[in-house]
Amino acid sequence: MARMMHPDEHPLDAALVRRLIAGRFPEWASLDVTRLPSGGTVNAMFRLGGRMVVRLPLTPGGAGDVTLERTWLPRLAPLLPVALPEVLGAGEPTPDYPYPWSVYGWLDGTNPEPGALTDPVGLAGDLAAFVTAMRAVTLPDAPGAHRGGPLAVQDPGTREAIDALRKLPAEGVDCDAVTAVWDRALAAPAWDGAPGWLHADLMPGNLLVSSGGRLGAVIDFGCTGAGDPACDLFPAWNLLPAGAARDAFRAGVGVDDATWLRGRARTLSQAVVALPYYRTTNPAMAGNARHVIREVLAEER
Known part of the structure; x- marks a missing residue:
């Protein structure tokens, strides 16, 4: 279990994400689930198989971001010069986890670091x-x-x-x-x-x-x-x-x-x-x- 940043943070681990996937997307239930290291403060990220990622809000305040992205990402993506996340699946709250969550297509690349930029x-x-x-x-x-x-x-x-x-x-x-x-x-x-x-x-x-x-x-x-x-x-x-x-x-x-x-x-x-x-x-x-x-x-x- 990752160290919590917020007093109202919902605990998340790979076992919970596997249950969420099995319940909502049984066709993906056999795929590996691995938590990704992240400096993010609002969501946790779990890799799902080789080409997908699960993004889950950590707190109540992040829940609205999920529906915001579902609404606007498909509309913004054709208008912008770089790749944006593609929503592949919309997860909903369960007794185990109280917020909406999403499955996205995996995007290749690494996060840039100040002082270590190639170009x-x-x-x-x-x-x-x-x-x-x-x-x-x-x-x-x-x-x-x-x-x-x-x-x-x-x-x-x-x-x-x-x-x-x-x-x-x-x-x-x-x-x-x-x-x-x-x-x-x-x-x-x-x-x-x-x-x-x-x-x-x-x-x-x-x-x-x-x-x-x-x-x-x-x-x-x-x-x-x-x-x-x-x-x-x-x-x-x-x-x-x-x-x-x-x-x-x-x-x-x-x-x-x-x-x-x-x-x-x-x-x-x-x-x-x-x-x-x-x-x-x-x-x-x-x-x-x-x-x-x-x-x-x-x-x-």
């Missing part, structure tokens, strides 16, 4: 093309993207997280500098355009790259919807190195200074919220949060 400038261009394609989507009735509203909505939670980090001196975070970056973004011109389509959670763990380092797939559309375009600038600081790659990404997405500031602040907010929460339970998430804080403060300097 950072090429990947930056791929990411910019994906973000631009998302913004060009015109599908009607888009839901509101998670964290896609005005930056000020995140202000109370961000300041609470900064205060939590002040109580963790071992982390070595310059909380005054973090606050200054946040305040500068709040003082910049607010987003006042029409909401555009976003992925809204472009973390390294939601990207798959080929052996050559180029973007092959984007996964986990549980936050997707319409909102501030700054929400899809996260890779500039959570993945791409400063210099040519980050510059290529900014040029490719074509955003103004205010949007860039908001994007940087949104990425920083996600990191300062994640670090105190996941520092002992999710090494991948905590490690990326530390990386973001370093990158943002270095760019500010």
Whole structure:
């Protein structure tokens, strides 16, 4: 059993997933089920045979993401330049497991790691093309993207997280500098355009790259919807190195200074919220949060 990250997390293991598969998809009951290591915080992933993966929410808050993906992934996939997960089976709650869950087709690739990119400038261009394609989507009735509203909505939670980090001196975070970056973004011109389509959670763990380092797939559309375009600038600081790659990404997405500031602040907010929460339970998430804080403060300097 994997270590739990949330107080309301439902325990999941391969035996439970086998029972769910046997009950809902008996034709797949003989396939091997193996838990996949993941830095994800909302869902658990289990490989099913050689070409499928089972994705199950860990908490009640993640249950809505399942139906969101079932609705929108088939509509978005033909409009985007890289592969998206294909829903092959829709599982429903059972007495053993209280949330909807899905079976997806397996997508080849690996998660990129900051500081270990094979082709950072090429990947930056791929990411910019994906973000631009998302913004060009015109599908009607888009839901509101998670964290896609005005930056000020995140202000109370961000300041609470900064205060939590002040109580963790071992982390070595310059909380005054973090606050200054946040305040500068709040003082910049607010987003006042029409909401555009976003992925809204472009973390390294939601990207798959080929052996050559180029973007092959984007996964986990549980936050997707319409909102501030700054929400899809996260890779500039959570993945791409400063210099040519980050510059290529900014040029490719074509955003103004205010949007860039908001994007940087949104990425920083996600990191300062994640670090105190996941520092002992999710090494991948905590490690990326530390990386973001370093990158943002270095760019500010």
